Amino acid sequence: xxxxxxxxxxxxxxxxxxxxxxxxxxxxxxxxxxxxxxxxxxxxxxxxxxxxxxxxxxxxxxxxxxxxxxxxxxxxxxxxxxxxxxxxxxxxxxxxxxxxxxxxxxxxxxxxxxxxxxxxxxxxxxxxxxxxxxxxxxxxxxxxxxxxxxxxxxxxxxxxxxxxxxxxxxxxxxxxxxxxxxxxxxxxxxxxxxxxxxxxxxxxxxxxxxxxxxxxxxxxxxxxxxxxxxxxxxxxxxxxxxxxxxxxxxxxxxxxxxxxxxxxxxxxxxxxxxxxxxxxxxxxxxxxxxxxxxxxxxxxxxxxxxxxxxxxxxxxxxxxxxxxxxxxx
Amino acid sequence: xxxxxxxxxxxxxxxxxxxxxxxxxxxxxxxxxxxxxxxxxxxxxxxxxxxxxxxxxxxxxxxxxxxxxxxxxxxxxxxxxxxxxxxxxxxxxxxxxxxxxxxxxxxxxxxxxxxxxxxxxxxxxxxxxxxxxxxxxxxxxxxxxxxxxxxxxxxxxxxxxxxxxxxxxxxxxxxxxxxxxxxxxxxxxxxxxxxxxxxxxxxxxxxxxxxxxxxxxxxxxxxxxxxxxxxxxxxxxxxxxxxxxxxxxxxxxxxxxxxxxxxxxxxxxxxxxxxxxxxxxxxxxxxxxxxxxxxxxxxxxxxxxxxxxxxxxxxxxxxxxxxxxxxxxxxxxxx
Amino acid sequence: xxxxxxxxxxxxxxxxxxxxxxxxxxxxxxxxxxxxxxxxxxxxxxxxxxxxxxxxxxxxxxxxxxxxxxxxxxxxxxxxxxxxxxxxxxxxxxxxxxxxxxxxxxxxxxxxxxxxxxxxxxxxxxxxxxxxxxxxxxxxxxxxxxxxxxxxxxxxxxxxxxxxxxxxxxxxxxxxxxxxxxxxxxxxxxxxxxxxxxxxxxxxxxxxxxxxxxxxxxxxxxxxxxxxxxxxxxxxxxxxxxxxxxxxxxxxxxxxxxxxxxxxxxxxxxxxxxxxxxxxxxxxxxxx
Numbered sequence: 025x026x027x028x029x030x031x032x033x034x035x036x037x038x039x040x041x042x043x044x045x046x047x048x049x050x051x052x053x054x055x056x057x058x059x060x061x062x063x064x065x066x067x068x069x070x071x072x073x074x075x076x077x078x079x080x081x082x083x084x085x086x087x088x089x090x091x092x093x094x095x096x097x098x099x100x101x102x103x104x105x106x107x108x109x110x111x112x113x114x115x116x117x118x119x120x121x122x123x124x125x126x127x128x129x130x131x132x133x134x135x136x137x138x139x140x141x142x143x144x145x146x147x148x149x150x151x152x153x154x155x156x157x158x159x160x161x162x163x164x165x166x167x168x169x170x171x172x173x174x175x176x177x178x179x180x181x182x183x184x185x186x187x188x189x190x191x192x193x194x195x196x197x198x199x200x201x202x203x204x205x206x207x208x209x210x211x212x213x214x215x216x217x218x219x220x221x222x223x224x225x226x227x228x229x230x231x232x233x234x235x236x237x238x239x240x241x242x243x244x245x246x247x248x249x250x251x252x253x254x255x256x257x258x259x260x261x262x263x264x265x266x267x268x269x270x271x272x273x274x275x276x277x278x279x280x281x282x283x284x285x286x287x288x289x290x291x292x293x294x295x296x297x298x299x300x301x302x303x304x305x306x307x308x309x310x311x312x313x314x315x316x317x318x319x320x321x322x323x324x325x326x327x328x329x330x331x332x333x334x335x336x337x338x339x340x341x342x343x344x345x346x347x348x349x350x351x352x353x
Numbered sequence: 354x355x356x357x358x359x360x361x362x363x364x365x366x367x368x369x370x371x372x373x374x375x376x377x378x379x380x381x382x383x384x385x386x387x388x389x390x391x392x393x394x395x396x397x398x399x400x401x402x403x404x405x406x407x408x409x410x411x412x413x414x415x416x417x418x419x420x421x422x423x424x425x426x427x428x429x430x431x432x433x434x435x436x437x438x439x440x441x442x443x444x445x446x447x448x449x450x451x452x453x454x455x456x457x458x459x460x461x462x463x464x465x466x467x468x469x470x471x472x473x474x475x476x477x478x479x480x481x482x483x484x485x486x487x488x489x490x491x492x493x494x495x496x497x498x499x500x501x502x503x504x505x506x507x508x509x510x511x512x513x514x515x516x517x518x519x520x521x522x523x524x525x526x527x528x529x530x531x532x533x534x535x536x537x538x539x540x541x542x543x544x545x546x547x548x549x550x551x552x553x554x555x556x557x558x559x560x561x562x563x564x565x566x567x568x569x570x571x572x573x574x575x576x577x578x579x580x581x582x583x584x585x586x587x588x589x590x591x592x593x594x595x596x597x598x599x600x601x602x603x604x605x606x607x608x609x610x611x612x613x614x615x616x617x618x619x620x621x622x623x624x625x626x627x628x629x630x631x632x633x634x635x636x637x638x639x640x641x642x643x644x645x646x647x648x649x650x651x652x653x654x655x656x657x658x659x660x661x662x663x664x665x666x667x668x669x670x671x672x673x674x675x676x677x678x679x680x681x682x683x684x685x686x687x688x
Numbered sequence: 689x690x691x692x693x694x695x696x697x698x699x700x701x702x703x704x705x706x707x708x709x710x711x712x713x714x715x716x717x718x719x720x721x722x723x724x725x726x727x728x729x730x731x732x733x734x735x736x737x738x739x740x741x742x743x744x745x746x747x748x749x750x751x752x753x754x755x756x757x758x759x760x761x762x763x764x765x766x767x768x769x770x771x772x773x774x775x776x777x778x779x780x781x782x783x784x785x786x787x788x789x790x791x792x793x794x795x796x797x798x799x800x801x802x803x804x805x806x807x808x809x810x811x812x813x814x815x816x817x818x819x820x821x822x823x824x825x826x827x828x829x830x831x832x833x834x835x836x837x838x839x840x841x842x843x844x845x846x847x848x849x850x851x852x853x854x855x856x857x858x859x860x861x862x863x864x865x866x867x868x869x870x871x872x873x874x875x876x877x878x879x880x881x882x883x884x885x886x887x888x889x890x891x892x893x894x895x896x897x898x899x900x901x902x903x904x905x906x907x908x909x910x911x912x913x914x915x916x917x918x919x920x921x922x923x924x925x926x927x928x929x930x931x932x933x934x935x936x937x938x939x940x941x942x943x944x945x946x947x948x949x950x951x952x953x954x955x956x957x958x959x960x961x962x963x964x965x966x967x968x969x970x971x972x973x974x975x976x
Binding site for chain 1: 397398511512513514541542543544545546547549568569570571572574575598608609610611612613614615616617618619620621622623624625626629630
């Protein structure tokens with residue numbers, strides 16, 4: 025089978041005593057996911073769901089508990105330089121992503137040099153290769169970020185990440201700040217680079233259209249937890265978690281039949297106030313008393329067939345409707 | 354035209370200061386918005402859509418100037434109105450909803466007072482009447498627990514609630530026209546859904562016309578009756594939203610539709626538009642020609658003008674005649 | 689097939705010009721630099737412009753009004769005021785500039801560490817800073833110089849011990865912002881070492897504000913030197929120095945105003961030139 029490049033188990037990120045009630049903020053709780061070579065996995069959610077925190081924890085920018093395994097090696101709390109190299113991140117804001125004082129060449133060559141990925145005399149050539157890989161002209165090597173557009177800067181950021189020859193790329197809202205036509209280009213670039221270099225890509229976004237277009241699998245996050253995960257087409261066709269359903273219903277569509285308006289009431293919740301029981305139950309129109317009491321685990325509807333990824337949902341009634349019996353399903 | 358449009362923009366051109374003198378960013382834009390209808394202006398960055406909106410109320414950044422054209426609101430040319438008249442209109446007959454609700458609200462003033470202030474500026478009443486009206490407006494925009502929320506500060510509210518406060522301020526003067534500049538771009542998708550519903554409901558109840566500027570085609574497709582597509586400072590296609598989005602006639606519109614990822618089409622890769630976006634207004638010829646598959650010599654030589662039979666018009670020398678493989682027409686839903 | 693982005697935006701062509709060319713269009717910067725250059729040239733060419741020995745006393749010609757031989761007259765000991773002004777300027781300018789270097793380096797380094805490392809490092813540095821800041825600037829300086837004995841060496845020590853705090857605060861603030869920016873985090877995520885991040889990525893981007901402040905700090909330092917000289921705690925007589933000139937001159941303000949005002953005017957003009965340079969730099973660095 026294809027190789028497992030990233031394997032995360034029980035990841036949690038807790039910020040001590042920051043919330044207004046002086047309770048610790050559980051930005052990420054008990055998240056497990058995996059990425060295989062050549063896959064693009066999408067991570068969606070709204071403000072406060074913890075997806076950005078999760079991304080940062082994966083590349084070592086946040087302290088976390090739990091197990092992160094990169095291609096068989098478990099990462100320690102303090103990563104070695106080589107371990108850090110193998111999972112890289114691309115940020116949302118292209119205008120803050122690059123050191124304004126360094127030319128593109130300097131930015132790229134520094135990465136290659138620090139990690140000793142090429143002998144000294146081959147470094148300039150490698151820099152040219154990288155710039156070529158992301159579709160920029162060789163002249164851009166001498167440019168400073170100030171001369172580049174948002175889309176071009178993102179390409180440079182991608183080149184910088186690829187300079188380290190990582191196995192896994194984490195992209196945190198990489199196209200959100202870009203125009204739609206530029207977004208399409210960057211997404212194409214991600215796909216091409218992923219195939220050409222055999223990477224795994226974790227794409228974090230709030231845009232369900234993007235997920236639908238380029239992700240093989242999707243995980244939906246809410247208040248620090250994954251509440252549903254499935255192959256993309258399955259999730260779109262048959263969402264099992266009430267939040268996922270509402271999320272999908274809220275997306276404006278071109279040319280679709282009139283959809284239900286105002287799918288979900290209230291605002292995305294404050295991560296310092298995680299309710300007892302199911303984190304979604306205060307806003308869930310289908311919640312029962314049991315939902316307020318017990319927090320649901322991710323469960324699979326049926327055994328995955330033919331090696332396809334399973335469809336998991338963290339809802340007591342994901343696979344059996346309520347009303348059959350109040351209380352424990 | 355049966356009834357004159359509430360907002361009639363004709364040949365509007367705007368120039369902004371640049372490193373070497375003024376640069377045109379909007380060129381000859383003409384739009385019409387009848388009473389009670391909604392018009393969406395779509396485009397990417399650099400298309401001039403936001404500048405057009407700002408020019409209507411004379412809210413251009415320092416150094417920016419309208420260099421040609423007319424902006425007629427209910428017959429009156431706002432470009433030639435004095436600052437005092439404009440101040441009367443702003444927040445009064447024309448309300449504005451901005452993109453970032455956090456930036457649009459005064460952080461050291463309670464939200465209730467801000468709405469009351471908007472009411473007060475356009476009505477001859479005393480403060481207690483204004484405050485009562487502000488609470489009514491807060492109920493209208495569905496803010497929870499009005500009496501308590503009245504006394505909160507903007508930072509205590511969520512993004513969606515802040516935008517509701519902004520909307521309440523915008524309708525405080527009983528406007529006939531609402532201008533909205535990317536009102537939901539900064540919001541989560543479920544909150545965006547709520548806010549768009551709210552705007553739609555208010556529009557219908559208060560019979561307010563809406564000019565919505567956005568880069569999100571789907572939002573415009575759902576919220577607007579008509580749409581105008583802008584590129585490099587010009588309107589290159591306009592007409593009923595259903596028609597423009599289901600049967601686009603300009604190659605840029607086709608490209609834009611193909612580039613927008615659709616939830617309903619899983620696995621369909623959005624395709625990009627070749628070339629790089631035009632920066633600023635192109636003096637002569639079609640700005641899109643370098644990127645257009647159908648470009649010919651007259652595209653570079655002569656600037657195409659908006660033309661076509663009926664309401665759906667396009668500025669192109671060889672517009673598409675048949676429906677491009679785009680999205681199906683949808684029935685206008687509840688709005 | 690991915691679409692390569694083969695046309696860099698027109699901005700690239702503009703950026704190719706050397707930064708020097710851009711700086712020449714900055715009127716404030718140019719004005720300040722020109723003025724400062726004038727002052728520096730004047731004090732450097734002191735032997736040429738003022739042929740008299742600044743320490744040469746002539747008790748037969750005290751407090752003389754301006755003449756051809758003595759363009760600004762003589763002081764209470766018959767010394768040529770113009771010469772003393774120019775030679776004194778050398779001392780004040782030299783001390784002013786060099787006395788800023790140490791606080792700049794010390795303060796910026798501490799600010800960098802405090803801002804980036806946070807934790808107890810930040811806590812310790814900030815507490816020390818708060819103690820120093822609690823005292824009025826001049827009180828501390830005078831106290832240190834007094835304790836160490838008057839003289840140029842003591843001035844340097846005093847100014848360094850007190851002056852580092854502004855740089856520390858400025859740089860720390862800039863670092864707190866910069867460390868959250870994408871490129872710094874990308875460097876961390878790429879496993880770059882902390883020293884490398886501090887030196888290569890943070891320092892060049894956070895020092896600009898400190899540099900601008902340094903311009904006004906030179907003025908403040910010159911003022912401090914002049915004040916100490918006026919109080920007799922600075923450069924010792926008979927060396928010509930603006931503060932000492934003010935000290936000997938202020939008694940005669942009613943009768944011979946030139947003596948007491950000319951050094952002050954010199955300080956003002958120097959301060960003006962540095963302010964203009966600071967403003968000009970602020971405008972330049974403000975454009976990313």
